[in-house]
Amino acid sequence: MRAHEAGALHAEGYGGPSWLRPPADVNALVPSLWARSVERGADGALTVGGLSALELAREFGTPAYVIDEDDFRSRAREFKQTYAEVFSGIAGGVDVYYAGKAFLCTEVARWVREEDLFLDVASGGELAVAVRAGVPGERIGVHGNNKSVAEIRAALDYGVGRIIVDSLQEIERVSEVAAELGVVAPVLIRVTVGVEAHTHEFIATAHEDQKFGLSLAGGHALEAAKRVLARPDTLRLLGLHSHIGSQIFDTSGFEVSTRRILGLHLQIARELGHELPELDLGGGFGIAYTTQHDPLSPKRLAEGMARIVELECRADGVAVPRISIEPGRAIAGPSTFTLYEVGTVKPVDLDGGASRLYVSVDGGMSDNVRTALYDADYSCTLAGRRSDAEPVLARVVGKHCESGDIVVKDEFLPGDVRPGDLLAVPGTGAYCRSLSSQYNHTPRPPVVAVRGGEARVVVRRETIEDILALDV
Incomplete structure (x- = not known):
């Protein structure tokens, strides 16, 4: 039986689902979740196909689907x-x-x-x-x-x-x-x-x-x-x-x-x-x-x-x-991750003295509806830098006017995550762009293909003009 999105998993003393454990190193990547070329560079930023997530964000903006060709x-x-x-x-x-x-x-x-x-x-x-x-x-x-x-x-x-x-x-x-x-x-x-x-x-x-x-x-x-x-x-x-x-x-x-x-x-x-x-x-x-x-x-x-x-x-x-x-x-x-920018961060107290950090990003259910639709689980990591902060239980949410606008229900992120940081959510190559929408009249992100140290747009970002052009 499905619970209401706003109250899901708010049990007394909640510390995350049973399978989720605080990581020994919050910067470490789990290889099975990512495209095979994804790693963390010397500066701490995520790289894919030899390109830094910082470079990709500067050139193509966020949110963006990044696919390793x-x-x-x-x-x-x-x-x-x-x-x-x-x-x-x-x-x-x-x-x-x-x-x-x-x-x-x-x-x-x-x-x-x-x-x-x-x-x-x-x-x-x-x-x-x-x-x-x-x-x-x-x-x-x-x-x-x-x-x-x-x-x-x-x-x-x-x-x-x-x-x-x-x-x-x-x-x-x-x-x-x-x-x-x-x-x-x-x-x-x-x-x-x-x-x-x-x-x-x-x-x-x-x-x-x-x-x-x-x-x-x-x-x-x-x-x-x-x-x-x-x-x-x-x-x-x-x-x-x-x-x-x-x-x-x-x-x-x-x-x-x-x-x-x-x-x-x-x-x-x-x-x-x-x-x-x-x-x-x-x-x-x-x-x-x-x-x-x-x-x-x-x-x-x-x-x-x-x-x-x-x-x-x-x-x-x-x-x-x-x-x-x-x-x-x-x-x-597995070939794709979605790159977001953090907009706001706020702690929320749960029952039993537990707390959760709500991290809002510049996308959401319009670019990944699977969490809301299928109660799907996702992971994420800080993509623009390395952090020495202790891991804290976080929930990554979108910018839409909807309580069920959740991208990642539970994940441990560095306690110093802040506005302007980049986050990457792996495993978004299937049924994310395909199920995307213009909810709240939000333009859909681009799809950026990376290969051999070069990146190119294979599906361009929608614009407000694209949305308005449909109105008669």
Whole structure:
């Protein structure tokens, strides 16, 4: 049960969550939380790709999303290479789809293309970005539970490699557009397998009581397969798709979901006489936002999933189809931190004699709504200098007119943190810029890419003029 934001965790003698411990060195960085090039320079300032946070703040202002391009690319490459190696000799191949919804702009879509990954889009807008970036149509998958006719038409016009159908009505809709265009639409059926991943309620996507997919238990997924196969002139059934959630830290949920979806795969082969060539197992692999998180490496994830697929296919006596995965935030998330400037600092007394330092920054829920939306945890560090002060329990909050405008619920910061200081919040590469807003008519921050000691804007900062330009 969710508590009111203003009163959350104000228990007697509260000293922070159980997993948060006062650091021996408040300046130390936890490597798992940051892009691989991030370190603290000789002057105490944070550096990324050889550039100081002080330099970045002076040139690009705050708040700003700072993305390490090499880190992003290396994580994409690691997933592609690792899954190819682990599944070699088991499946017909593995396709790694980058989830555009995590974070997408034209430049990032180019990186995805250049690293030879596939791309998932979930709207006509995301498809337009992919087209602008020159991502080949056959390397694009189109998601969404309510695709419009215009979005379906744009996807088929561009020759996308797959449309993931999410309802019986959508099968009719895709078929009608395909007939109009004189093409055969390649489709996967999104199956709700009844597995609830160990994650937040709002991002667990394979239990029955939610909006995505066609129910396995209710027979709707099998009926969808029948309807697709009955339209060979307009639809081509490539396979099944399952996605059990996000921010997942083990493969146990995949074991259950794979067993169930392969059962349907086998049923379609035996009862409908159609052996499906592909199987998408989804993804949603977790990342470390704080020290409480311990994500699996791509190799351990791949080994666990390969073992499950091989065992289940062998037991059913079917060939292993071509596998797809969707790493989601695991590529984009750790590559980015958000750089803020501190505006005000004030101590707040809690019950039982405890206190907390409220540190207000120049951004907030408009650039990172995940804390308010998902009760998400984040970490942060002083980014512009080193401090010898003792650590104090702090809460980093935004500038918006909202009591739930919290960026970092609990963190130990130096007791001498003051207005004008820079703070950096790691792990903001996924679902922060994508979910950003203009709340309180606040312009959205820029995205600054760093590589080889150079920085460039890949998404410019919004201006007040941009906001006013929408008014008629």
